[in-house]
Amino acid sequence: MKTRPSPLLPRSLVLSALLTLPLPVLADQAFTDCLDRLRTEAVQHGVAQSTFDAHAAGLEPDMAVLGFLDAQPEFVTPIWDYIAALVDDERIADGRAMLEQWGEVLQRVEAVYGVDPATVVAVWGVESNFGRNFGSRPLLTSLSTLSCFGRRQSFFKGEFFTTLKIIQEGHVAPERLTGSWAGAFGHTQFMPSTFMRLAVDFDRDGRRDLVDSVPDALASTANFLRRAGWRTEERWGFEVALPAGFDAGLAGRRSKRPARDWVKYGLTRIDGSPLPEDTPVSGLLLPAGKEGPAFLVGRNFDALYGYNAAESYALAIAHLSDRLRGGGAFAAPWPTDDAGLSRAERRELQRLLLDRGHDIGEVDGMIGSRTREALKLELEALGLKSDGRAGQAALRALREAGPGPR
Template structure:
């Protein structure tokens, strides 16, 4: 869902499942080592909330919200300034892309995604027929956005968006979403209680912003309502509709991993710098298994961009128009790669062939939970064992890395996990 989004080096992400990973509880994505920056303080409001709401009334009416609807939903509305803290949050840690992907595309999510494919096969087949988007891609978006509906957000949208409309940065943007939320309620598709989601306003199984809902949500179960909260069919079909409208090309791949010749310069290359596939072939680029690039529906004139998210020593990809469609759902190449890779895994493909350029690979959510349990056993107060690595966990990891003689990065990588396991094994042998 194209929301006010956090890309590598940009502002922020509407926080849900992709919050938990693309920002990983406040971490930015990087292909470099961990870089600490300053955290934010608790926000102090600048405006009177009720006065702001009163001043917005005429704008809401001009945007198609009736006066009675506006009055009804703002009469007892109170601010939640914690959303401004999240808007202004400065992450303490950066997150390498291999950590990001290892958490989003792990065996646990692949297995559950395959279950969801089977469980919703009829709806997915019908959505694929109507919109031309493969079932695996639809389910991959669902899995990354909300872990298949398990993590869809707890913030009341009116309260969150009302607060963001009156305080902080990008008030104009959030007012558009605030008024869109009221129009949704005015039409009766969803109730106020159903409209809970991320702090930035994304909601439902596949995390649409309210204005995106208005444009692209569909009623796929035939009950006369576009319900992305309680109707899995509506949510999955709406996601397919989004990708279709974003330019999805039926029958074409998103891209694939490739081999590039030793010494080949990739300066200036990227997703946007597309060249005919024949040009890449002429430069010696092949598929990762060494086979030719031009196969199946691809021709020599098919435009493709070379994407190397960790540089030429890591996995390298050629990406096509369908990757751009995925990218438009949440404008971050790391996010797009997670969706694309998960969709391939759901089709039965394996992990990337090339290794990431690190001696400390990322961990799955199960392994992260194991690390968290080790930390709790060591006496650290890090909160729940949930596989989400927040700042408290990272600070504790850094302290343990120092104790164990490891580089104190704060990362929940394989090195600290291996050290914990070895230490536990030694204790058991004593």
């Protein structure tokens, strides 16, 4: 008598069995299956199977990176907090020191690419704090995870394959390829595909290395900006004053007009003087609405925007570059009664929270979830409403409360 094959299990039983598995187990299996598919695709993108097997075969997913897809600080942080942390006294002093230390290299970079030293150093300062913070996430782990889960998988697959090619071509050692959750790496935080297109070997050692070669990183940044449309000797823009009753509908970085039009609409320099005669065709940027600082911005601002597609980011770079040249802070105040904190003030706030018994981890000036939660609890204990935002009002309240656990 022949043995009859067992009938297929009902789908409901299969689903029930799967649902009993822990989520990490399901994710690990899905990731393993995805890596198998990526191995086949990688060859079609110029990655040798031996390279893939040596550097990607044993990867494990980092599911934490998925939470960053919709939480980039340029888009969720109030502009006054964003600028206060990125353009503070520390970064200005450090940037001026870098201008002096790397002056000879920066002069050569400017001669080749036409981008001034202050702008290049400003990008360096904002992107990695002058090489102090590259990011700690292994690129291959982050990019393989993002290639298999979440949205934009196709984009991240391309970055994953390109990272393997960077290793394959010997530009950067795999253990040195750590960076942001999205895969940006090095002194000036290039994405892998940007590295392949625009990184240069400025120190002429045979490798394009944005991790261990400052000259390569600075020159590659200038090359990026030049290719993005940077115009030598043209300013990025400047702060302006708006007339009473100004129509904010005229604003917009892309809505560029000649200076004579802006004069007709009543715009002046922030000090009330006429717009400069050499003002290029510009758009009006109102990062906090017409009640806050206003700026006329030209093509060079657009080039900065191209580095990281957020107007707040481009404004931080532009403002820091002005401060490095000796310029002052914005004249018009932000439309808030609770201004942002510098990094020194953020560290002070964290120390006060530690003194009051909160476990927030390292005092680093980075306002993460543990700092926000501790701040919310502490301020509520003081009888104040709080959403966990670290501003001047919160710092002032902690100072007045005094040190020591409650």
